[in-house]
Amino acid sequence: MSLVSGLTSNSTSELALDVSDLSWQVDGRSILSHINFSVSAGEMLGIIGPNGAGKSTLLRCLYRYIQPDCGKIQLFERDIADFTSKAFAREVAVVLQDTPQHFELTTAQLVAIGLTPHKGPFGFTNAADRVLIADALEKVGLTDKASQCYEHLSGGEKQRALIARAIVQQPKLLILDEPTNHLDIRYQIQIMELLHSIGITVITSIHDLNLASAMCDSLLLLEAGKGIAYGTPQQVLTEETIGQVFGVCAQISQHPQHGNPQICYYYGYENGYENGYEKGHMKGHKNGFLKGDDNSDNKHHGHLGENHD
Numbered sequence: 001m002s003l004v005s006g007l008t009s010n011s012t013s014e015l016a017l018d019v020s021d022l023s024w025q026v027d028g029r030s031i032l033s034h035i036n037f038s039v040s041a042g043e044m045l046g047i048i049g050p051n052g053a054g055k056s057t058l059l060r061c062l063y064r065y066i067q068p069d070c071g072k073i074q075l076f077e078r079d080i081a082d083f084t085s086k087a088f089a090r091e092v093a094v095v096l097q098d099t100p101q102h103f104e105l106t107t108a109q110l111v112a113i114g115l116t117p118h119k120g121p122f123g124f125t126n127a128a129d130r131v132l133i134a135d136a137l138e139k140v141g142l143t144d145k146a147s148q149c150y151e152h153l154s155g156g157e158k159q160r161a162l163i164a165r166a167i168v169q170q171p172k173l174l175i176l177d178e179p180t181n182h183l184d185i186r187y188q189i190q191i192m193e194l195l196h197s198i199g200i201t202v203i204t205s206i207h208d209l210n211l212a213s214a215m216c217d218s219l220l221l222l223e224a225g226k227g228i229a230y231g232t233p234q235q236v237l238t239e240e241t242i243g244q245v246f247g248v249c250a251q252i253s254q255h256p257q258h259g260n261p262q263i264c265y266y267y268g269y270e271n272g273y274e275n276g277y278e279k280g281h282m283k284g285h286k287n288g289f290l291k292g293d294d295n296s297d298n299k300h301h302g303h304l305g306e307n308h309d
Ligand SMILES: Nc1ncnc2c1ncn2[C@@H]1O[C@H](COP(=O)(O)OP(=O)(O)OP(=O)(O)O)[C@@H](O)[C@H]1O
Pocket: 026, 031, 049, 050, 051, 052, 053, 054, 055, 056, 057, 058
């Protein structure tokens, strides 16, 4: 059980999203192949993997920007292709890395766009909407920026405003591509805790493995478009897997607060993981393990399919 209040799982047994055998290729090159995973309602799934692994592409399939070549994506047991655009927008909100230009809008007006799927063609913002907007701005720490021009916000403030817009949208599934990218450490933790606590099913790509370990109920590890490991942070974040997939040497311990894996990275890899482990202070590390460190029970938990050597 988590020691951190607010980090206990909200997940229920109801299936929010089910992805089976999803593949996509472009110009004859396979970008995603045979991806399988599911997310329970209220769960937070982190999609991790090296640059170019296919994280953003997978998310694009989930929010219908890309149509996969094969496979099935079901949202609450309904094929996502069966939703009208407006119905899909009521169910799914998306926060992307590249913030579009909104030159003319204040922060509050930007957040109000989240209400659009719930409004008729001439729907005006009413008092209840204004409460929702104020509440979302407060949650992301932007109350004092409500009247400021959105374009004049910092990168991290823009990111938080986009998250507030997604909260106002009241989706059942929230998809985020690297939401912590522009955020300082305080807001990285605060925003991930917020996403974890709002009771919405969340799927997010994330590079910071320690943050993913602390905040996500489950993780899907991609490499070169394939699902390599899928399960709890304990099952996915092993020294061996991190060594093999990211090419770095890591030592894993239990985080003193939340109990999930805490990753300590080693430096000195000018020649890469394969050749670097005998150099300097790296002596004594091999294949991602400290000599004499018997983690063998842990090695293959969470692996999908064959070993990866
Ligand atoms: N429309 C496209 N046409 C050609 N190649 C594409 C297209 N979309 C994605 N790719 C390729 O697919 C691979 C996966 O890209 P993707 O952006 O999904 O990776 P990622 O895991 O999100 O990477 P990063 O961590 O760097 O953001 C990359 O090699 C990318 O060049």
